[in-house]
Amino acid sequence: xxxxxxxxxxxxxxxxxxxxERASFERHLRECDSCRLEVDEFRETTxxxxxxxxxxxxxxLRDNVMSEISRTRQAPPVIPEAPxxxxxxxxxxxxxxxxxxxxxxxxxxxxxxxxxxQDQRVRDQRQIAEAARVDQARVRQILAAPDVVLNEQPVxxxxxxxxxxxRLHNAGVVLLAADxxxxxxxxxxxxxxxxxxPVNAGVLADGQSADVVxxxxxxxxxxxxxxxxxxxxxxxxxxxxxxxxxxx
Amino acid sequence: MAERxxxxxxxxxxAVPDSGAPPPADAGELLRxxxxxxxxxxxxxxxxxxxxxxGLIRRVLRDPAxxxxxxxxxxxxxxxxxxxFDPARGSATSWIxxxxxRRAVDRVRSEQAASERTIRAGxxxxxxxxxxxxxxxxxxxxxxxxRRCLEDLTELQRQAVTLAYxxxxxxxxxxxxxxxxxxxxxxxxxxxxxxxxxxxGTGVSA
Numbered sequence: 001x002x003x004x005x006x007x008x009x010x011x012x013x014x015x016x017x018x019x020x021e022r023a024s025f026e027r028h029l030r031e032c033d034s035c036r037l038e039v040d041e042f043r044e045t046t047x048x049x050x051x052x053x054x055x056x057x058x059x060x061l062r063d064n065v066m067s068e069i070s071r072t073r074q075a076p077p078v079i080p081e082a083p084x085x086x087x088x089x090x091x092x093x094x095x096x097x098x099x100x101x102x103x104x105x106x107x108x109x110x111x112x113x114x115x116x117x118q119d120q121r122v123r124d125q126r127q128i129a130e131a132a133r134v135d136q137a138r139v140r141q142i143l144a145a146p147d148v149v150l151n152e153q154p155v156x157x158x159x160x161x162x163x164x165x166x167r168l169h170n171a172g173v174v175l176l177a178a179d180x181x182x183x184x185x186x187x188x189x190x191x192x193x194x195x196x197x198p199v200n201a202g203v204l205a206d207g208q209s210a211d212v213v214x215x216x217x218x219x220x221x222x223x224x225x226x227x228x229x230x231x232x233x234x235x236x237x238x239x240x241x242x243x244x245x246x247x248x
Numbered sequence: 249m250a251e252r253x254x255x256x257x258x259x260x261x262x263a264v265p266d267s268g269a270p271p272p273a274d275a276g277e278l279l280r281x282x283x284x285x286x287x288x289x290x291x292x293x294x295x296x297x298x299x300x301x302x303g304l305i306r307r308v309l310r311d312p313a314x315x316x317x318x319x320x321x322x323x324x325x326x327x328x329x330x331x332x333f334d335p336a337r338g339s340a341t342s343w344i345x346x347x348x349x350r351r352a353v354d355r356v357r358s359e360q361a362a363s364e365r366t367i368r369a370g371x372x373x374x375x376x377x378x379x380x381x382x383x384x385x386x387x388x389x390x391x392x393x394x395r396r397c398l399e400d401l402t403e404l405q406r407q408a409v410t411l412a413y414x415x416x417x418x419x420x421x422x423x424x425x426x427x428x429x430x431x432x433x434x435x436x437x438x439x440x441x442x443x444x445x446x447x448x449g450t451g452v453s454a
Contacts, residue, residue, distance in 0.1 A: 010437030011419040014412035015353040040338045045445040046349070047342035049413055052394040054303035058316060061302065062294055065320055069290055069327040074283070077331035141295045 006035055013042040059146045138214050142166050142173050151224075153245040155179070159209065161226055161243045165218045172218030174201065176226060178209045178242070185228040189213060190237060192223040203233030221247055275340035283330040290327055297341060298323065301348045308352035308416045318355050322348040349413070356416035397447035405440030408433050 005028045011017050012025045029036050142148065145166035152162045158179030165172030174189055181187055186206050190198035201224070202213045218224075225241040273292050281289035301322055306315035325347050333343050398406055404426065411422045423433040 007431070007434045007438070010409075010439075010441050011412065011434055013441060014409065014419075014437055015350055016412035016417065016419040016422065016437065018418060036337075041445050042441045043338055043342045043346055045441055045448055046413060047339065047345045048397075048448045049394055049444075050300050050304045050341075050345040050349070053307040053414070054299040055306050057298050057302035057319060058312075061298065061316055061320060062291075065294060065298075065323045066287070066291060068320065068324050070287060072324055072328055074285060074327065074331060075329050077283070140299050144295045144299050 155243040188229040190225040191221040193221040279340040305352040353416040408436040409440040
């Protein structure tokens with residue numbers, strides 16, 4: 001792990017090396033299990049950085065890709081040269097804890113307590129991120145649908161609400177980015193279908209003015225409305241909606 | 249970002265379950281099915297990862313038209329080599345993003361791309377409405393954690409990591425841009441990633 005070539009590990013994972021360095025590094029990896037583990041963990045890290053970048057692809061990209069793969073032969077699996085490493089699934093968390101502990105020790109040894117101090121906050125952040133992740137997957141799925149339809153409407157009290165809905169997924173995503181609600185009021189989302197009474201689609205917390213909400217079964221609804229309600233929300237809107245998005 | 253994280257909202261605001269739509273699938277499972285030639289599974293995998301594949305490539309290339317082209321190449325490559333994915337080495341998404349990032353970097357480094365970019369720059373600068381929504385949604389949900397973790401890096405670590413990852417620069421070029429010796433840049437890339445890894449956690453992904 002201390003060889004000269006290994007100092008390239010960061011640059012290698014970031015694809016910041018040239019082809020010759022890449023080849024030498026990969027040769028080095030074949031001989032060093034712990035280095036491989038480091039690379040694998042860094043790849044998970046850069047994958048998280050990729051989460052930061054997403055952008056809805058043009059809808060026709062899906063058709064293009066699907067038609068190309070139907071004409072593309074798949075490569076056979078590679079027979080592993082070395083005995084396979086133990087599977088990550090199920091033990092990844094423990095593995096991570098072990099490596100975190102190692103980092104704390106290493107950092108302490110280097111005269112820095114930064115990681116120790118950050119540890120609790122880091123754990124909190126991770127829990128928050130994991131809670132959001134389930135929703136995120138669904139949000140992405142809906143936004144990437146080839147038939148996604150967008151409707152947007154200003155919020156009369158400032159800001160706007162955007163509704164993306166997909167019949168294919170029988171679901172929609174409501175994105176509210178409004179100005180702060182007046183004191184003592186919270187934003188509440190509603191769906192309206194077929195002239196019936198509005199149905200609660202989510203109540204924002206006190207002080208919260210932006211949110212992304214997945215509404216399953218949204219296609220078929222005629223409107224998505226937003227109103228200001230007492231904290232905790234109401235069974236039916238108690239005021240004129242600040243936004244009413246017609247779903248066409 | 250002053251607004252609260254979406255994840256802190258109360259429980260009753262979670263997605264309303266019903267309606268028989270398929271639940272979000274696991275990329276690893278889908279990739280295994282794709283490896284057996286299942287085109288339908290590939291379609292579901294596409295839905296799951298395409299916005300990130302496209303977004304990442306677009307971020308590196310900064311040109312929607314080329315990003316579309318390279319995203320297509322990368323996604324077809326995922327199909328082609330699905331059987332080579334080794335779950336013992338990490339998550340399916342990280343394997344996919346590795347392919348996507350490599351493709352984007354290859355493109356950005358080629359001379360040909362440079363001239364193409366110049367020609368296309370005028371044509372391709374129009375954002376679709378999809379972009380606006382994507383930016384906002386990703387802003388709410390995902391940027392916060394990555395940003396927070398990036399903010400925990402030293403300035404040099406952050407610059408070294410982001411210039412390479414998000415802009416596709418080689419480490420000698422990063423050293424040049426930052427006016428920093430090569431060995432220092434290599435070290436900052438590595439210790440920056442170590443710190444990010446511990447801030448974000450590894451082995452978890454959708």
